Amino acid sequence: MINYITSPFRWFFKLEAASGLMLLIAAVIALIISNSDLNETYFNILNTHLLIGTQNFGLDLSILHWINDVLMAVFFFVVTLEIKREFIQGELSKPKRALLPIIGAVGGMALPALIYVIINFDTGYTLRGWAIPSATDIAFSIGVLSLLGSRIPISLKVFLVALAIIDDLGAIIIIAFFYSSELQYT
Incomplete structure (x- = not known):
């Protein structure tokens, strides 16, 4: 049953074009949201801080900084x-x-x-x-x-x-x- 449900997703991610398609879809969604009435919510989410670790030892960065500084x-x-x-x-x-x-x-x-x-x-x-x-x-x-x-x-x-x-x-x-x-x- 799980294989039946997950097989379309596995097929999609095996495609070489999947990452480019996901990037294109994410960019279009981000452009639509940032230029709509939801833009304040969008930027609030990007500025939400995410702590990985503990208060004394860890990284406390905004989601925007996690994307720009860590993932990039x-x-x-x-x-x-x-x-x-x-x-x-x-x-x-x-x-x-x-x-x-x-x-x-x-x-x-x-x-x-x-x-x-x-x-x-x-x-x-x-x-x-x-x-x-x-x-x-x-x-x-x-x-x-x-x-x-x-x-x-x-x-x-x-x-x-x-x-x-x-x-x-x-x-x-x-x-x-x-x-x-x-x-x-x-």
Whole structure:
């Protein structure tokens, strides 16, 4: 009986496109809720604190911080390990193959930033946001790739994921150098 009930769920999660579909559905639901009368409830839920551990020893973070700081760190860790494997023994192990996503990422960061600067050149205050368009949302990039499933070759997937990761690393470096006034270790 349990197998009968759970088999559609197991089938869905075995699909390569399942994670991308879930990401797309969650994004649409979040957009609808945050732009409706439920937006206050939505943001209250995101700001609700969740303690893992005890008061003396544990992490007490808002749900938003759990998502942004903890889960995204795990996500980046896993994706970076996959790319490292590709650079060491996979599709990007040869310098010529690795150079293409690096050049693509640099161009993908520089061109949007340049367009932003050209559009906002006379505005002064908004000109300071030039780095914002230089970042790629890696989670959505991978989500879209997973929606395509096996219809695209593995080498293209590796290239696009490497491009998104290198782009995000570049954005982190830009933020560290241009938007940080000082490093805080606490």
